[in-house]
Structure formats: C-alpha cells, structure tokens
Amino acid sequence: MDGAADSDDRFDPKLNKGLRAAIIAARKAMIPENYVQRVIQFARQGYVDVEFPVFNLDWDSEAYLTVAGQNSTIRCA
Numbered sequence: 021m022d023g024a025a026d027s028d029d030r031f032d033p034k035l036n037k038g039l040r041a042a043i044i045a046a047r048k049a050m051i052p053e054n055y056v057q058r059v060i061q062f063a064r065q066g067y068v069d070v071e072f073p074v075f076n077l078d079w080d081s082e083a084y085l086t087v088a089g090q091n092s093t094i095r096c097a
Contacts, residue, residue: 031064 033040039060046056055072062070075082 028064031060 029035033043059070
C-alpha cells in the first residue's frame with residue numbers, strides 16, 4: 021500500500037497508486053465523480069463500507085413504486 025496506513029497520504033491519489041487505480045477504474049465504469057469523491061470523504065471519516073442502492077425501472081422494482089418511477093416509464097403510442 022502506498023502512503024502510511026495512518027497518514028492522510030492514503031487518501032491522496034497522487035501519493036497512493038492503489039487509490040489512483042481504483043479511481044480510474046470507477047471512471048471507466050461510469051461512476052459519477054461526486055460518488056467517487058464522496059466515498060473518499062467517508063473513508064477519511066473512518067467508514068470502511070458504503071452501499072449505494074441500485075434502482076431500475078422494472079415494473080416490480082422498488083423505484084417503480086414511487087411516482088417518479090412510474091412517470092419515467094416509456095410509452096409508445
């Protein structure tokens with residue numbers, strides 16, 4: 021691991037090659053930049069696990085049960 025495990029260097033992608041590689045992989049996977057930065061901020065605060073809910077537009081999904089989910093369906097006339 022690059023940077024000391026107990027120093028702030030571990031949160032700096034310029035100094036931590038592993039973090040830099042993970043950020044590049046996240047960008048390639050189209051993860052929004054604000055999510056990447058938010059997770060790094062959470063890690064600075066001591067979080068070791070962060071879960072982001074995944075919603076889809078399937079008719080029986082959790083997102084569809086909301087009004088916004090119902091309004092996002094595509095209708096062909």
